[in-house]
Amino acid sequence: MCRLLAYIGTPVNLESILCKPEHSLIVQSYKPREMLQGTVNADGYGIGWYDLKKGSEPFIYKSIIPIWNDTNLESISRYVESNNILAYIRSATSGQALDMSNAQPFKYKNLSFIHNGRVEKFKKTLYRPMRTNLTDEIYSWIGGTTDSEHIFAMILNHLTTNPDKTIEQALHVTLLELQEMAFSYDTSILANLVVSDGKRLVASRYAVKQQAPTLYWVQDDANFPNSVIIASEPLFTGNWQPCPENSIISVGEECDIELLQI
């Protein structure tokens, strides 16, 4: 069912947030604690990060092998430093291909995206309807076949057709559309996700007709001052707050948090 994390705040070494915590994503890949479905997250992983001095586009690194097996991770996590990071370990929906195109994070221009959850029976239910209203640009941008990428595409569709919309607004309306679609096509949806534009993080904990997966945040932890970390499971002992179900959590450049109940 995937596990994710997002970091915003004082620039940190990727290693410190991704590898070193006692219940890091590496540990969660083989021994997650709060998964409602599935047992391991060994179907690849990915990282996204920003360095605005080098442009507004995120940097993305993905792999289709288990995170614990990737010999490149040591160097990448030791080298990368960022104030805005997404990371993700995958538990692929059975029957979906283990393709790089389906690995997260996804990116579009300056935006990056990770998703923990699923559209139940996606290919048989919302796959086609979710594509119907996409502009040609977003339609042809889709590179894979996951429900996750299609949720991101719906958000992008709002943002590109209404440039005045904020990410929060685009996410909000997308979740409402998904809710409606879930009822029309008789399916269920889990939509814990994070969108970043390199300056802020916008996350949701959301479900339709199921219990939402867990999502937590911690602010200004002693080891990560001036930061907010959002994660599927607490990475270490600390003052982790559960995100309310069916809410949008938005964290700005000053690590200010806003919560919106949907």
Place this chain on the structure above:
Amino acid sequence: MCRLLAYIGTPVNLESILCKPEHSLIVQSYKPREMLQGTVNADGYGIGWYDLKKGSEPFIYKSIIPIWNDTNLESISRYVESNNILAYIRSATSGQALDMSNAQPFKYKNLSFIHNGRVEKFKKTLYRPMRTNLTDEIYSWIGGTTDSEHIFAMILNHLTTNPDKTIEQALHVTLLELQEMAFSYDTSILANLVVSDGKRLVASRYAVKQQAPTLYWVQDDANFPNSVIIASEPLFTGNWQPCPENSIISVGEECDIELLQI
């Protein structure tokens, strides 16, 4: 631009047709002779074969690494014996992902399919129109993002909605539809392909607004009695016949050949 081969006839060991010929697909992967675009075919490969005693569904083996690097090929080609074989080495369209989902042959129930060619600027031109008229079943069956799989989907759409149609007929009408679309959306198409149902091979050499890639066949070669081999490039010195441009070549269980000019 890919290279392909298809075999029908007396059961042969896969090795004899795939690996041993002097200008085998292995050689063509790094030193093709008649490629009009691209230089190597190192973006993976795939094999499909039938054994009707074990059911009507084809057996498919695919890899995303160059054929010369796959250490499994030795055992697989030594073990497999079949009277109906497709094989394929890939030169991926730039920008398309090196995903297993995009590797050929594709299969649907008892049918398998390989394609050498491309729809020019596929994602920007025919990607969306080619999907419009698909039934939900075929639409949701599509597992990747290649032009090739979409051509197969159009053929399957005809076959599943008109169970009386022959493969030749479904292929013929698909090629005509593609031609019309190419003109409507101002693009070009190369469509050398082979469809098999385990009993016969139906191939086309076809192009719209470009020169068709090469395609040859040889019948009853001394080393392959009672057989027809179709290939992008002759595999060995022999009585290879160039397929006419814009034609459909159909080979039946008795290795009888029919040619249809489109």
Place this chain on the structure above:
Amino acid sequence: MCRLLAYIGTPVNLESILCKPEHSLIVQSYKPREMLQGTVNADGYGIGWYDLKKGSEPFIYKSIIPIWNDTNLESISRYVESNNILAYIRSATSGQALDMSNAQPFKYKNLSFIHNGRVEKFKKTLYRPMRTNLTDEIYSWIGGTTDSEHIFAMILNHLTTNPDKTIEQALHVTLLELQEMAFSYDTSILANLVVSDGKRLVASRYAVKQQAPTLYWVQDDANFPNSVIIASEPLFTGNWQPCPENSIISVGEECDIELLQI
């Protein structure tokens, strides 16, 4: 710590033994029951099988991705039929590379080999000593860097220098040598393994200075008449017998079982 199985008897479809049992190796890859170390077996897998009509050499198929992710498995397991099969799912020793060269089964001429266990701190202890007495032929045959392959190399060294030795004898003396080395170099060894020559299976459950991993066999199960299956964990409910610790189990072409206490 890996899980393994071996089959000898009436020819069966690979699928029936590898994929269909309720506690198959696929299930054991993410939910093993009797692992003493490690939690999952997701570091690749491999299969070996024989078809003596096609020669005495085993056929080997390996992959470095988790068995549940390999889209080729469906066709291979549906196609392959054999009376002598080895299969294996890997939990790599931490720090060892996820390389095809380190994937099992290993093969040498007509022999194939799988190993569940480890030499503790192999690289720092027995790596060099185990190579010292190898003939040049066996020394240069080694293709990877695992303790497993080196145990097989020691067995091969006995068999190639003493063509009269049986596999049982070569295995027996190898285990005794390993025991001695373990004491000399102050390390421990787990050596559950199977060697096949296509005609019989020779297995061991063996440990030095640790508890041996589990190993079971079942004979003439109702669903697999005229057969013996050896496995790390019972694949299904049945009359599974635990192999005694520190024993060699040998199964002949008539499915006759011999047990030798070491």
Place this chain on the structure above:
Amino acid sequence: MCRLLAYIGTPVNLESILCKPEHSLIVQSYKPREMLQGTVNADGYGIGWYDLKKGSEPFIYKSIIPIWNDTNLESISRYVESNNILAYIRSATSGQALDMSNAQPFKYKNLSFIHNGRVEKFKKTLYRPMRTNLTDEIYSWIGGTTDSEHIFAMILNHLTTNPDKTIEQALHVTLLELQEMAFSYDTSILANLVVSDGKRLVASRYAVKQQAPTLYWVQDDANFPNSVIIASEPLFTGNWQPCPENSIISVGEECDIELLQI
């Protein structure tokens, strides 16, 4: 036969040296100009770089797929900035495994290493002799099975047993030892290589009983001021100098070049 490059000088973006030159390693992977053996370099690639602010150890990124297919390269080459870079595209010796463990660059503590060349019939000739005199530390450090890594191991053996030796001296004596071994064991050697410690580059163009592969350097090119680039083939039109055969080229932190004829 592989192609390599090394950069030292003013910090540059990896992209500018690896991807943008008209005859970049990406182009050389499918269309090399001066290969004496082999046709393409599609058996993986690797990059090493230093950032002394982040420690003395090199950062290493490797892949076993062709450089043109790696979707991670865009982000990595756009993100990495360094004053000391090695890069390498592989054409594997036939019969050697396409393993991460065999991918270059290799690293040991603060040193990194790339090699274009081969020991002819390595496994049958120098494989065992090259290991004989290694200390246990270097012996057990070896992670793969290539001739390249074994040459690096010999250099490391000199450096670790004689901490006063310079890299140039260790390389020099290693090449002389290899020459002697080549005559003793009746084989030939190609040894174009680069060693870096993050502060300088030490390269050789060297062969025993064959013609050495090409190697060039360019200093203070208009697009790369205050730098030296060493490469198997000129990356762009410029004042490239062929390295003399059988020489060691050493470039210091001030981009001062020393040439030593062997």
